[in-house]
Amino acid sequence: MIKEVAIGILKNRSIWFWSVLFVLVWAVIGSFIASKGVAVGSEKYYVSAWYSIEAVISAGASGTSIAYITFFSSSSLAYLFRFSRLKPVHYELIFLVGYLITSITTLTTVTAANIFLFSLRFGRIILPEPYIIPVIIITGAFMYVFSVMVALMVNNHFSLKNASFTSFVPLFLAFISAYLPLYVNISRWIAVAYPFLGIEYLLSYAFTGTVNLSLATPSSSAISPAAIYASVIGWTAILFITDVILLRRIKPRSAEEMRQL
Amino acid sequence: MLSIRDLSVLYGSIKVLDRINMEIVDEKIAIIGPNGSGKTTLLKSISGLISDFSGDIIYDGQSIKASKNMPGLGINLPDVFRVLDADARVLIKIYAQAVGVEEDRIMHDMVRFGLDRAMNRKMREMSEGQKKIFCNIMALHLGYRIALLDEPFESLDQRSKGLLAEIIGDRREPVMIITHEIGMLRKIRHLKLFFMFNGRLFGSAPADLIEELYIDPDPSGRVLFQIDSGDRTFYVKIGSGKVKLSAAGSMDLVSEVLYD
Numbered sequence: 001m002i003k004e005v006a007i008g009i010l011k012n013r014s015i016w017f018w019s020v021l022f023v024l025v026w027a028v029i030g031s032f033i034a035s036k037g038v039a040v041g042s043e044k045y046y047v048s049a050w051y052s053i054e055a056v057i058s059a060g061a062s063g064t065s066i067a068y069i070t071f072f073s074s075s076s077l078a079y080l081f082r083f084s085r086l087k088p089v090h091y092e093l094i095f096l097v098g099y100l101i102t103s104i105t106t107l108t109t110v111t112a113a114n115i116f117l118f119s120l121r122f123g124r125i126i127l128p129e130p131y132i133i134p135v136i137i138i139t140g141a142f143m144y145v146f147s148v149m150v151a152l153m154v155n156n157h158f159s160l161k162n163a164s165f166t167s168f169v170p171l172f173l174a175f176i177s178a179y180l181p182l183y184v185n186i187s188r189w190i191a192v193a194y195p196f197l198g199i200e201y202l203l204s205y206a207f208t209g210t211v212n213l214s215l216a217t218p219s220s221s222a223i224s225p226a227a228i229y230a231s232v233i234g235w236t237a238i239l240f241i242t243d244v245i246l247l248r249r250i251k252p253r254s255a256e257e258m259r260q261l
Numbered sequence: 262m263l264s265i266r267d268l269s270v271l272y273g274s275i276k277v278l279d280r281i282n283m284e285i286v287d288e289k290i291a292i293i294g295p296n297g298s299g300k301t302t303l304l305k306s307i308s309g310l311i312s313d314f315s316g317d318i319i320y321d322g323q324s325i326k327a328s329k330n331m332p333g334l335g336i337n338l339p340d341v342f343r344v345l346d347a348d349a350r351v352l353i354k355i356y357a358q359a360v361g362v363e364e365d366r367i368m369h370d371m372v373r374f375g376l377d378r379a380m381n382r383k384m385r386e387m388s389e390g391q392k393k394i395f396c397n398i399m400a401l402h403l404g405y406r407i408a409l410l411d412e413p414f415e416s417l418d419q420r421s422k423g424l425l426a427e428i429i430g431d432r433r434e435p436v437m438i439i440t441h442e443i444g445m446l447r448k449i450r451h452l453k454l455f456f457m458f459n460g461r462l463f464g465s466a467p468a469d470l471i472e473e474l475y476i477d478p479d480p481s482g483r484v485l486f487q488i489d490s491g492d493r494t495f496y497v498k499i500g501s502g503k504v505k506l507s508a509a510g511s512m513d514l515v516s517e518v519l520y521d
Contacts, residue, residue: 008355
C-alpha cells in the first residue's frame with residue numbers, strides 16, 4: 001500500500017505549490033537580490049542560512065497539507081480501523097513512509113534548486129555534505145508526525161471551528177522558528193530541545209559542517225550535532241506513539257461540517 | 262450478521278432514533294421514510310460514524326462500539342472515501358488492499374457504469390452522479406458481508422439506476438438500502454420493506470408486493486402492520502387504502518398526503 005499512498009501524496013498539488021514553487025521564490029531572492037555584499041569566503045554560511053530557512057518553511061508547508069488531509073480523513077480512518085485490516089500503527093507507518101517519499105522528492109528539489117541558483121550567483125559550485133540525505137529524511141519524518149498529531153488532537157478533542165487555523169500551525173511554527181536563529185540569541189538548551197530549530201540547525205550543518213547558534217554569525221558558539229540529532233529523533237518517536245494513540249481514538253467528523261466552518 | 266438492539270440517538274434534546282430493534286441475517290432490506298426521519302443516522306450508527314448512542318449494534322458477534330479490524334461491512338457515504346484526498350484510482354487500490362478484496366472486480370464494475378473516465382478525479386472533482394456511483398460500487402465490494410446503501414439511486418441516470426438495481430438484485434449477501442424513493446425498489450427481488458417515521462422503525466412487508474401496498478389512516482381492511490409515528494397512527498394495508506405506495510413515487514409525497 002506504500003506505493004499507492006506515495007502516489008496519492010505525490011499527486012497533491014498544494015504540496016508542490018507551497019513546498020516547492022513558493023519556496024523557490026525565496027531561493028531566487030536569496031541568490032540574486034539579497035546576496036549583495038556577501039564577504040568572500042563566507043558564501044557557504046550565507047547559503048546555509050538561506051537554504052535552512054527555505055527547507056524548514058518547505059517542510060512546514062507540507063505539514064500544513066498533511067494536517068488538512070488528516071482532518072478530512074477522520075471518518076475514512078474511523079471506518080477503515082473498524083471495517084478493514086488496517087491498524088492505527090500500520091496506517092501511521094505506511095503513511096509516514098509514503099509521505100517521506102514525497103518529502104524527500106520535494107526537499108531534494110528545493111536543495112538542488114538552491115545549489116544551482118547559489119552556485120550560479122557565486123560562480124562556484126556550493127554543495128552540501130552527503131549527510132544532508134538523512135537530515136532531509138529526519139526533517140520529513142518529524143514534520144509528518146507533528147502535523148498528524150496537531151490535526152488529530154483538534155479532531156478528537158476540540159470543535160472543528162479551529163480546524164482550518166490549526167492546519168496552518170506547522171507552517172506558522174516553521175516560519176517563526178526559521179527566522180529565530182537570525183535575530184534572537186538562542187540558548188543551547190532551546191537549540192537542542194526545540195525540534196523546529198533542531199531541524200533547521202541540521203539542515204544548515206549539512207552545508208557548513210558546524211552547528212552555530214546564530215545563522216547570521218558563523219563565529220557564534222557551536223553545539224554538538226549529535227545532541228540535536230538525538231533530540232529530533234526522540235521527538236519524532238514520541239510524536240509517532242502519540243499519533244498512534246490518537247488514531248486509536250479517532251473521532252469521525254463530517255467533511256461537510258468542516259467545509260461549512 | 263447484524264443485530265440492532267434498542268438503538269436510540271439524541272441530537273441535543275431531539276430524539277432522532279427511538280428504540281430501533283432489527284435483525285439482519287441473510288436478507289436484503291429497504292428502509293423507506295420521508296426526509297429527516299432518521300434513516301441516514303441509523304446507517305451512520307451501524308457503521309460507527311456516530312458512536313454517541315444508547316442501545317447496542319452487534320456486527321458478526323461483536324458490539325460496533327468495540328469492533329476493530331472486522332472487514333466485510335461496506336457503506337456508500339462519501340465521508341468514508343476521503344483518505345489522502347486522493348483520486349479514484351488510488352482510493353480503489355488503498356481500500357481494496359486494506360479490506361482484502363480484488364481491485365480488478367471493483368474496476369470491472371466502475372467500467373460497467375462508465376466511470377473509468379473519471380478514475381483520475383478526486384471525489385470532490387466528480388459530479389454528484391459519479392460520486393454516488395463510485396461510493397455505491399465501493400460499498401457493494403467492500404461490504405462482502407453486508408452493504409449499507411444510503412439513497413443509492415439519488416442523482417443517477419435511468420441506465421445507471423437500472424444497472425444498480427440489477428447488481429443489488431443478483432447479490433447474495435445482505436444489503437440494507439435506505440431511500441425515500443420507492444420506484445426503484447420494485448426492480449429488486451426479495452426485498453424486505455421497513456418504514457421509518459420520526460426515528461421509529463416499522464415493518465416489515467415484502468417489496469415484491471409493493472404494487473398492492475397502501476398506507477391508510479383507517480384500520481379497516483387487510484392490515485399488515487400499524488405505524489405509530491408519535492403524533493399520528495396509520496396502517497400499511499394490502500389491496501386498498503388512501504395512498505398507493507407504488508404510485509406515490511417518494512415517501513415525502515406519502516407523508517404529505519397522510520398528514521394532509
